[in-house]
Amino acid sequence: MDRIWFLLLLSYISLMTACTDATPPSASIPGVATLAPTATFSQPVLPTATPLATVTPTPTLTLTPEVESRWVCYQGGPACFSNLYYVTMLNAEEGWAVGEDGIVLRYTKTSDEINPAWQQIPLSEAVPFRALSLVSLSEGWGLGAGYVVHLTQGESWERIPLPRGDILYDIVMVDENEGWIVGDKGRMLHYVNNEWLEFPKSTNKRLFAIDMLNSEEGWAVGVEDTILHYRNQQWESVPIDSSGIFFMDIEMVNENEGWIVGDTIQHYKDGVWQEIPNSFDSRMLLSVSTLNSEEGWAVGQVGRIVHYNQGQWQEIDSPTQNRLLSISMIDINEGWAVGDNSTILHYINGVWEVVSEAVKPPGLSDIDWVDDEGWAVGSAETILHYQDGAWQAVNNPIDPDLNIGLTGIDMLSKEEGWAVGWGGTILHYINGVWQTAPSPVMRDISDVDIVSLNEAGQ
Numbered sequence: 455m456d457r458i459w460f461l462l463l464l465s466y467i468s469l470m471t472a473c474t475d476a477t478p479p480s481a482s483i484p485g486v487a488t489l490a491p492t493a494t495f496s497q498p499v500l501p502t503a504t505p506l507a508t509v510t511p512t513p514t515l516t517l518t519p520e521v522e523s524r525w526v527c528y529q530g531g532p533a534c535f536s537n538l539y540y541v542t543m544l545n546a547e548e549g550w551a552v553g554e555d556g557i558v559l560r561y562t563k564t565s566d567e568i569n570p571a572w573q574q575i576p577l578s579e580a581v582p583f584r585a586l587s588l589v590s591l592s593e594g595w596g597l598g599a600g601y602v603v604h605l606t607q608g609e610s611w612e613r614i615p616l617p618r619g620d621i622l623y624d625i626v627m628v629d630e631n632e633g634w635i636v637g638d639k640g641r642m643l644h645y646v647n648n649e650w651l652e653f654p655k656s657t658n659k660r661l662f663a664i665d666m667l668n669s670e671e672g673w674a675v676g677v678e679d680t681i682l683h684y685r686n687q688q689w690e691s692v693p694i695d696s697s698g699i700f701f702m703d704i705e706m707v708n709e710n711e712g713w714i715v716g717d718t719i720q721h722y723k724d725g726v727w728q729e730i731p732n733s734f735d736s737r738m739l740l741s742v743s744t745l746n747s748e749e750g751w752a753v754g755q756v757g758r759i760v761h762y763n764q765g766q767w768q769e770i771d772s773p774t775q776n777r778l779l780s781i782s783m784i785d786i787n788e789g790w791a792v793g794d795n796s797t798i799l800h801y802i803n804g805v806w807e808v809v810s811e812a813v814k815p816p817g818l819s820d821i822d823w824v825d826d827e828g829w830a831v832g833s834a835e836t837i838l839h840y841q842d843g844a845w846q847a848v849n850n851p852i853d854p855d856l857n858i859g860l861t862g863i864d865m866l867s868k869e870e871g872w873a874v875g876w877g878g879t880i881l882h883y884i885n886g887v888w889q890t891a892p893s894p895v896m897r898d899i900s901d902v903d904i905v906s907l908n909e910a911g912q
Contacts, residue, residue: 457511457796459561461668471847475770482585484815491552491749494646498750504542506730518858523873527673529619535640536555536780536795536796537553537554537558537779537793537794537795537796538552538553538557538588538780538793538794538796538797538798539552539553539554539583539584539585539587539779539792540552540553540583540584540779540780540791540792540793541780541781541782541790541791541798542586542587542588542594542780542782543561543782543783543784543789543790544588544590544591545784546563546783546784546788547562547563547564548560548561548563548591549561549782549790550586550588551572551586551780551790551792551798552583552585552586552596553582553792554582554583554778555577555582556576556577556581556582556583557574557583557796558574558575558583558596558611559572559573559574559575559798559807560572560573560575561790566652568703572798572809572810575609576647577621579592579613581598581601581603581613582598582599582654582705582841583596583603584595584598584599584622584623584624585597585623585624585625586625587625587626587627587633587788588605588627589627589629590630592605592606593605593606593607593630594627594634595625595627595645596611596625597622597623597624597625597635598613599621599622600615600616600618600622601613601614601616602614602616602625602635602650603634606760614650616635616643616650617650617651617652619637619652620637620638620639620641621637621638621760622635622636622637622638622641622643622663623636623637623654623660623661623663624636624637624661624662624663624664625664626664626665626666626672627645627840628666628668628669629669630839631645631646632644632645632646632669632848633645634653634665634666634672634674635650635664636661636662636664636674637660637661638659638660639655639659639660640655640656640657640659640660640661641655641661642654642655642656642674642689649717653689656682656688656689656690656691657676657680657682657691658677659677659678659680660676660677660680661674661675661676661680661682662675662676662677662700662702662703662716663675663676663701663703663704664704665704665705665706665712667685667706667708667709669685669710669878670685671684671685672684673704673706673712674689674704675701675702675703675714675716676677676700676701677700677701678699678700679693679694679696679697679698679699679701680701680905681694681714681727687747689905692727694720694727695729696718696729699716699717699718699722700716700717701714701715701716701717701753702716702739702740702741702754703715703716703740703741703742704742705742705743705744705750706722707746707747707750708747710722710723710724710725711723711747712728712744713742713744713752713762713792714742715739715740715741715742715752715754716739717800718730719732719739719752719767729763730767732760733768733769734758734760734767736771736786738753738754738755738756738757738767739753739754739755739758739760740777740778740779740780741753741779741780741781741791741843742781743781743782743783743789744783745763745783745785745786748762748763748764749762749763749786750762750783751783751789752767752780752781753778753779753780753781753791753793754777754778755777756776756777756779757772757773757774757775757776757777757778757793758772758777759771759772759778759791759806770806771806772799772806773799773806773807773808774793774797774799774808774811776793776794776795776797776811777793777794778791778792778793778797778799779792779793779794780793781790783801785803786802786834787801787802787803788802790862791806795811796811797811798810798811802854804856814832818830818831818832818833818836818838819831819832819833819859819860819861819862820832820860820861820862820863820901821863822863822864822865823865824865824868825868827839827840827841828840828845829863829865830845830863831860831861831862831863831873831875832859832860833856833859833860834857834858834859835850835854835857835858835859836857836860837860837873838849848888849874849888850881850888851881851888851889851890852879852881852890858875858876858877858879858883859875859876860868860873860874860875860876860879861874861875861876861898861900861901862874862897862899862900862901862902863902864902864903864904865883866904869884869885870882870884870887871883871904872881872901872902872904873888873902874900874901874902875898875899876898876899877896877897877898878893878894878895878896878897878899879893879899880892880893880902890897
């Protein structure tokens with residue numbers, strides 16, 4: 455029978471945006487300038503690359519009346535609540551951030567307070583990005599669902615299909631001639647001789663992150679205690695003293711020292727990975743950025759920010775409750791973090807400040823769009839459907855006496871989608887009706903993201 459295989463995002467698992475047959479709406483983030491369409495998709499360098507289609511913009515939509523907030527995002531359309539998945543800063547003057555709905559932001563430092571330093575780069579097609587690795591100011595590679603996007607000359611982007619296979623999560627470039635991608639079931643791709651090629655697996659476990667010190671040495675991490683070390687042109691598993699730990703990100707300070715965040719914080723020194731005890735819940739951390747042996751930062755769920763200094767990690771006051779998915783520190787005095795709902799944080803003068811942040815309408819927790827149709831979920835079993843220019847409440851099968859909050863929604867198409875919520879609640883939208891679906895957990899589910907549609911037996 456047909457089954458949807460999807461990733462239920464609990465407190466420690468990061469999102470993975472999936473591509474559907476429906477073309478996502480054009481992106482627009484309030485508070486971030488949109489450049490004139492100077493960025494173009496060049497003709498493919500590789501024979502497998504294909505030109506990208508033009509996206510028809512969706513009309514501006516009004517969801518609720520204006521309320522006091524940093525941003526009045528309710529008229530921003532679909533991209534108002536788009537998630538930013540990755541940020542990377544080359545220096546204090548230049549950086550990039552990417553995310554869902556084809557959002558690409560470029561940072562150019564300016565003293566002009568009227569025009570924001572982060573500016574949106576319009577692309578001819580809204581291709582979602584999961585990660586980004588820069589080689590220089592003008593060249594880099596973005597990772598999507600089944601493809602990479604190559605940036606050249608600082609403004610020209612081309613999409614290049616990858617060999618079909620399991621979902622991919624992270625990309626790192628060693629230089630302009632070599633790079634690596636990691637993903638589900640231990641999948642690895644290696645970029646050499648202008649081509650992305652499958653690399654022999656060293657594990658069947660999901661790999662979330664990779665960091666290369668140079669062409670001769672690197673590390674990758676993933677689920678269930680998985681740590682891989684690349685030496686002598688092969689990846690080898692590194693055993694650690696733990697059981698069932700999820701690792702979400704890794705950054706090496708040098709060949710002798712590094713950090714991993716996830717279910718725990720792990721420190722690599724003197725050839726050994728060792729868990730570091732903390733006074734906070736380290737399971738909430740999703741991304742780490744280190745500057746040297748004495749200084750580092752990590753971010754994660756519900757806006758959590760922690761700082762490593764003087765030999766210990768300490769939690770820092772955060773200006774947001776939105777999940778932070780990526781952090782990039784420039785030096786000990788400045789850094790950037792991005793996350794859900796178009797959140798951008800700037801660390802300057804010893805304080806993290808909000809540069810941009812979408813504020814959802816009261817009572818709503820998630821919004822998703824398919825072309826010109828929208829869906830929203832929230833407290834008290836709320837499901838709203840935007841169609842033909844108006845929002846309307848939709849019946850759902852949950853007993854209203856239970857007062858269950860719905861926390862996440864993801865639509866495959868106008869005909870099918872999924873929603874999740876408190877107490878392990880899972881709803882499936884099919885044939886125009888929402889219906890309950892069996893759940894493998896009883897704990898609250900924070901979000902859902904459809905990865906792929908497959909056919910499976912009984």
